Amino acid sequence: MSPISTPPLMNKKVNDFVVKFANVNGSGSASANSMFAKAIFRMGIPVSPRNIFPSNIQGAPTWYEVRICEQGYLGRRAGKVELMVSVNPQSMADDVNEVCEGGYFFYDNTYPLDFKLIRDDINYIGLPLTQIVNATFNDPRRRQLFKNIIYVGSLSYLIGIEFSALESIVADTFKAKPKLIEPNVSALQLGFDEAKKAFNEPLPIQLERRNKNDGKIMLEGNAACGLGAVYGGATVCAWYPITPSTSVAEGFEKYANKLRKDPETGKNNFAIIQAEDELSAIGMVIGSNWNGARSFTATSGPGVSLMQEFLGLAYFAEVPAVLIDVQRAGPSTGMPTRTQQSDLLISAYASHGDTKQVCLFPATPKECFELTADAFDIAERLQTPVIMLTDLDLGMNEHICDDLEWDDSREFDRGKVLSAEDLDNMDRFGRYLDIDGDGIPNRTIPGTHAEKGAFFTRGTSRDEYAIYTEKGEAYQRNMERLLVKWKTAPEYLPKPEITNRAASSSSSGNGIGVIHYGTSMAATHEALDQMSADGVAVNDLRVLAFPFSDEVKAFIDQHDQIFVVEQNRDAQMKTLLVNELEVAPRDLQSVLEFNGDPISATQIREGIENNLKTDSVVKSA
Amino acid sequence: MSFIKPSFRHPSAPTNALGLTTQAYEGGISTLCAGCGHDSISASIMQAVWALNIPPHRVAKMSGIGCSSKSPNYFLNKAHGFNSVHGRMPSVTTGANVANRDLLYIGVSGDGDTASIGMGQFAHVIRRNLNMTYIVENNGCYGLTKGQDSATADEGHKSKKGKINPFESIDLVALALELGATFVARSFSGDKDQLVPLLQAAMSHKGFALLDVVSPCVTFNNHPGSTKSYDYTREHVQAGSVVDFVPMEQEITLDQIKGSTQEVALHNGDSVRLSKLNDNYDPTDRVNAIKVLHKHKSEDKLLTGLIYLEPESDNFHDILNLPETPLSQLRENTLCPGSAALSAINTGLK
Known part of the structure; x- marks a missing residue:
């Protein structure tokens, strides 16, 4: 032939x-x-x-x-x-x-x-x-x-x-x-x-042998999340099978079986519950966390849709919860085995009423490991759900990343949880009372004290002492305190990662900045390195968390032209930036890719170069 | 509706083994309608927990949404409660229960909360044999939204507005038996003598216990033509097996076991003593229980009492192979494998 x-x-x-x-x-x-x-x-x-x-x-x-x-x-x-x-x-x-x-x-x-x-x-x-x-x-x-x-x-x-x-x-x-x-x-x-x-x-x-993988491993993001949950102290994993998140629970099971069985009794120092649906899965997570055990679920877009009501309860009743959303192409059943970053808005504002949810955006398996472990600290510190958004590309493919690390001196941050002794030493416990101005109240775990600290957790309005009320002022005070807490949140969240390629002293304007998150990182860095090599310097900021820290707004302000790279049709990160930072929509230009394939450097470069304003270009050093 | 709770209590009110009077088991003042069956159930719950000598703060009160689900606010105010979302009490209770096996979990739900929106979770919490007492305050209607028929409203029942219900009702007791529940009982909020020992037995059972309690809605479902009214229930109730709860410490004398009685030992050493109307009724026979239940239904009788009990079964903690120490009490030294284990994992990923 x-x-x-x-x-x-x-x-x-x-x-x-x-x-x-x-x-x-x-x-x-x-x-x-x-x-x-x-x-x-x-x-x-x-x-x-x-x-x-x-x-x-x-x-x-x-x-x-x-x-x-x-x-x-x-x-x-x-x-x-x-x-x-x-x-x-x-x-x-x-x-x-x-x-x-x-x-x-x-x-x-x-x-x-x-x-x-x-x-x-x-x-x-x-x-x-x-x-x-x-x-x-x-x-x-x-x-x-x-x-x-x-x-x-x-x-x-x-x-x-x-x-x-x-x-x-x-x-x-x-x-x-x-x-x-x-x-x-x-x-x-x-x-x-x-x-x-x-x-x-x-x-x-x-192929020719090199030594570029020293200090590196190859791992799927989902397995890394499962391992991160073991290290982060999760004891309850409640989940419902859905592609592409199933291997998160499987990863947790694999590592928990290996690392969390009591060597003497053979008992499991963890519980894995395959729930009857996603509603039940998140309900169990909320129940466990309410009762003092770190618990998480993993799902994908359709599951996040189903969990909306419960996420509102956890936000309003201030119950920690960790949810790992391995995104796939939506809407509806969409392309269930293709990747996308299209659950941003449904996660960030999950549930009816005025709600805002903490989100994390890992880009590598190592970050999947670290941010999953961190998510439990964040959720307990802020007493709110933490939604970690990965995607099919990161979750279900093996990626090279640096060796995983753990600091043995690290302790879990359980947040403002009161012990029986704390309760004895205080006057009146106010579950929803802001004691120190950060918007985060004290919390008690059921069964702690015979006389003090018990209250009725509920999704209905109540006052600072968890007493049911329909008084508008009390309701509003509580909603405003939740906003104070929201403003406190970035203090406990990972900071954005900024790479400056432009020479600092430039005579020709403030240059171009690119904002991206999650798995768009590798392709974005590749595209920008290429452009830099060709004489056009572009800085980039990778968002790791929502709510945004001040650095994000500063980065936008510092550049003449900002591109936002994302893998969805509707520019969901741009929407969030516009909505939360009061940036003018026209000041953010989108580079979008959403056909279900992971985004590539070629697409990003084209998206930027086709829309470059010549006066904002800064030559690379 | 009362709005002031009297603080005076009888000075010689009896105390339980913890030295507590029932006052220690009270809750906030009820906002339910005067005469609501749910308040009688709350009173029975307080009585049962007090009699079992359980410290109030070692109880978790779980509920969904509806009149029934508000009621945990009206008993045991030293216990934490969780008024979750509509129909989802079972999942929240499952998570809570797996986190801390040492508390007593009392779930209070209604017929709308269980038989309609929460049907899926109801079925699955039974399958898991979660160690909890699941009380359905069953009044055949949606009280908090002003009296619509629920899925337990009987076929042919007449609503307050005069409409005849054309749909078959869902019998939660029959369903629980089919789904493998290990403790199934039915009672009537107006029969405290039966309800309190049933509650004690349910709370002592190491597994899933369903208590379906007919609890008339005085405002929307207590009229002639209703099949969940006080009058109708009193006329049609048939106590199939009258229950007596015998705590482990109490010596059972021969004298007490007379006539047609049967002792069923519970997992923790307590036992349930049944005084039976029919000598042939064995509450540990699931198939027969289903048959008898259906027979009563066909004769338009409401069978109450302990209907089925499987005293020895693996509950969800056993199935999950959980340690004796509650998961919520495990700390870093047990939970976090540390850097040495991680370095071995790194090696395996090269």
Whole structure:
């Protein structure tokens, strides 16, 4: 099989290309693909793999896109790929078109390729994968599973994955089942040998060992959240299955089983409750926190919609709660297996009436870990729900990040919780009384004191002493105190992260600033670094929390032109900035991407460059 | 409606084992209508908790929304209460209960709060066998929104405005039996002699206890043609098994067990003694309980008393394999694995 004319040759590319795998879901390809990415990670090369999967269990097309980037940019790279590994005839027509000019289409040539799939500007490299597995294995399931391992072995030859890196992963993966090590290594070797036999030389896209991953790990955001909850002292996890958040609860379960079982009694120092729905899940979280146990739930957009009423109760009755929202593409069921940042407004103003909710925006698995642990302190300190917004891209894909760290001297901040002794030493306990001007009242946990501190927690209006009242003044005082507390909040929240690329003393204006949050970080930094290299300096601010701290407003004021990068249609962060900071809407320009794929540097750069005002440009240093 | 609570109490009012009179178990003044069945239930709850010698502050009063759900404000004001959202008391109680297994959880709900908006959570809290007493103050109508029929209003019942209810009613007792509840009882707010020992038994049961209490709404559902009125209930009630609660400390003499009685031991050593109207009724037989319940219904009789009891069952704490120490009392040293464990995790993620 060779095209009519010779395709253009590709220049040699080292550690800078994209490999995409086209698989059938439910065929066991995920572990082979993950082995591929992990091997590159172990070679010390920055790599970012992403699953692009259907809302389906078996038989539908699924892809795994792996970006290898020497410079360390881990965002998605838009555009066509250098190498397509096609193992799914169903999606072949589309997959052929995704290969860049001069790129490679690796396929199973046991069966002839449909002539309609022939492009004359790409290279076809075929290996008879089906024939090889049929000749090697008798069991149909093994044939399918090992086919995946075999193509990874072939890629080892073709693009230079160190065979020892693959072997080390097999050894680690099957530590508990050593009998499986040999067959897997043999399958890798078989793939390697077959490729070597079939092709005279490796491809021009090559991997070369580096040491860029020292001090780094590879982890999914959801697992990091689960681990963060263990470290943050969560004892109750109440949840309802929903993609893409399910693996948060699973992560918590995995780590809690490992780290939280009482070694002597075998009892669980944690509880995981699969609730009957999201309403119940958040109800349980509120009940646990009210009763003094740190508790959280994880969900996605549809779940946040269902939790609205309870979030209003927790806001108004001032009960701590932690909610991790792994966002997916909405509205409604939307694209449940695609990413988006579109739950911002429904989270920030969750529930009816005047409500404002604390939100956190992690960008890496390490931040998922840290901010989840922090969320419990924040929720108890502020006595209010904390909603952490991650997304499918961060939650369900493995990302490289720095090693996780924990300070052993750290203590949980339980906030203004009164002990029996505190109650003995005070006159009258006022549950909703602001004692020191920060808007945060004292709190008691049920069962603490025989005579004092008990009150009736309720979603109805009450006075400072938790006595039911319908007096307008008392209601209003309470609502205003909640605003005081809101103004206190940023003190306990992570500060924004600012990167200045413009030279500080500039004669040509105050320049351009970009505001972004969550998983837009990697692509934004990449785009701005590129622009800076090309002579246009752009500063950026990454928002980590809502309510905004003063730095956000200052950043907006300091720049002539502000862009807000986000992954939704309606510019929800811009809306929040306009609403909370009284910024004129026209002063914030949006760069929006919302087709369900993670945002890329190319899109961000285009969005900025197409709208640049020349007089606000500051040359890079 | 009273608006002043007298502070005078009988100087020789009896005290319980904690040395407390029932005054220590009182709550705020009720804002419910005079004659409301719910107030009688509140009084019975106070009596039961007092008689069980439970310190008031070791109780958590849980509720949803509605007249019934306001009532925890009117008893045990030394106990914390949580008046949550409509139909969601079970989930909040589940979370609270898992957090601290040492408190006594009394959930007060109504027929709207349970049989309509809260049906899902009602079903699932039963499945989990949560260790709680779930009281439905059942008056067949939505009192706080002025008397609309609820899902427990009987078919053929006439509303105050004269409308006949065309829908089948939901029998929460039958439903709880089907769903596997381990303690199911029904009573009548007007029968304190039956209600107090039933409450004591329910509160002593280590698992989920449902008490469906017919509690007439004097304002909107106490007229001729109503099947949840005081008169109708009194005429149709049939106490299937009259209950007596026997605390562990109390010695049971042969003399006391006479006639047609049956002792059922509870998990904690207390026992429930039943005086039965029918010798064949065994309240530990779920299938028979369902049959008898339906038979009474078909004869237009309201069967009350202890209907079913499974004294030994794994409750939610057992199922979750929780430690004896409440989760809410665990501290950093138990909960946080620390940097050494984290460094091992880092190594595994390389």
